[in-house]
Amino acid sequence: MQSTPREIDANTPSPARLYDYMLGGTDNYEVDRQIADQLLKIAPELRELSLDNRSFLTDAVEYCARQGIRQFLDIGSGLPTQKNVHEAAQSVAPDSRTVYVDNDPSVLPHAQTLIQGDPQTVYIEADARDYPAVLRHPETARMLDFTKPVAVLLVAVVHFIDDSDDPYGVVAGYADQLCPGSYVILAHVTSDDIDPELGERMFGLNSQLRVPLTYRTKDEVTRFFDGLELVGPGVIGLGRWSPDGEVDGPKRKLNSWCGVARKV
Numbered sequence: 636m637q638s639t640p641r642e643i644d645a646n647t648p649s650p651a652r653l654y655d656y657m658l659g660g661t662d663n664y665e666v667d668r669q670i671a672d673q674l675l676k677i678a679p680e681l682r683e684l685s686l687d688n689r690s691f692l693t694d695a696v697e698y699c700a701r702q703g704i705r706q707f708l709d710i711g712s713g714l715p716t717q718k719n720v721h722e723a724a725q726s727v728a729p730d731s732r733t734v735y736v737d738n739d740p741s742v743l744p745h746a747q748t749l750i751q752g753d754p755q756t757v758y759i760e761a762d763a764r765d766y767p768a769v770l771r772h773p774e775t776a777r778m779l780d781f782t783k784p785v786a787v788l789l790v791a792v793v794h795f796i797d798d799s800d801d802p803y804g805v806v807a808g809y810a811d812q813l814c815p816g817s818y819v820i821l822a823h824v825t826s827d828d829i830d831p832e833l834g835e836r837m838f839g840l841n842s843q844l845r846v847p848l849t850y851r852t853k854d855e856v857t858r859f860f861d862g863l864e865l866v867g868p869g870v871i872g873l874g875r876w877s878p879d880g881e882v883d884g885p886k887r888k889l890n891s892w893c894g895v896a897r898k899v
């Protein structure tokens with residue numbers, strides 16, 4: 636397992652800042668914009684995919700809040716953007732509490748500014764792979780009561796966990812902590828149906844990222860929900876998820892699988 640970096644590295648593209656750029660944000664550096672522009676040249680739909688990923692995240696949070704969830708653990712939260720988890724949750728249930736977790740030091744100052752003055756929301760810098768440290772962190776323990784339902788978000792983060800770091804054990808580590816009535820919300824890039832030429836160019840850029848992506852198939856992504864009950868349309872392409880079932884969405888050369896599951 637790589638150690639958690641503590642200093643902002645302005646010379647290597649960061650997943651958090653790259654994604655911020657894709658979403659139209661300004662909290663990114665030249666090094667991020669350069670690789671993002673290369674990626675967008677190869678796959679222009681990456682921008683729309685990022686926006687759909689964000690819509691899925693907020694739709695799923697609002698759905699969970701409507702089901703009575705009042706506690707949210709957002710792993711790999713990223714840089715604050717237009718509608719953040721605590722804002723989506725509190726728009727449905729103002730008493731919702733949120734713990735944000737990320738290991739990119741670029742996120743910390745922005746997250747602190749965003750949540751300033753909100754006693755129901757905290758940010759911790761931790762490595763998602765070290766789930767015991769996240770779950771036992773004093774701020775997690777102070778904010779979240781795991782004897783009551785919690786929604787754990789693992790949106791666009793598990794693909795940064797290499798097979799050698801046991802991604803299934805990590806996701807199960809969070810899911811095992813949850814009581815019945817809790818939810819897991821997950822989205823993950825895939826190479827299923829990818830155009831071979833596009834795939835080759837995308838995979839070629841992987842080595843330039845600080846943390847390379849692992850593309851997984853639908854079966855492999857579905858396995859992350861083992862032992863849980865999928866709601867809505869099950870595991871489905873981004874842009875097609877709704878709590879009531881599949882909705883019409885774009886067919887893309889490049890996509891992510893997403894899903895929401897309940898612990899029973």
Ligand SMILES: C[S@@+](CC[C@H](N)C(=O)[O-])C[C@H]1O[C@@H](n2cnc3c(N)ncnc32)[C@H](O)[C@@H]1O
Pocket residue numbers: 650651652654688689692710711712713714736737738739742761762763764789790791792795796846
């Ligand atoms: C593509 S962004 C997704 C942000 C947000 N979850 C969303 O879907 O809108 C991925 C985030 O995961 C974070 N990340 C990647 N690997 C991580 C790890 N091992 N521990 C904690 N955060 C991680 C990155 O720093 C980045 O902020």
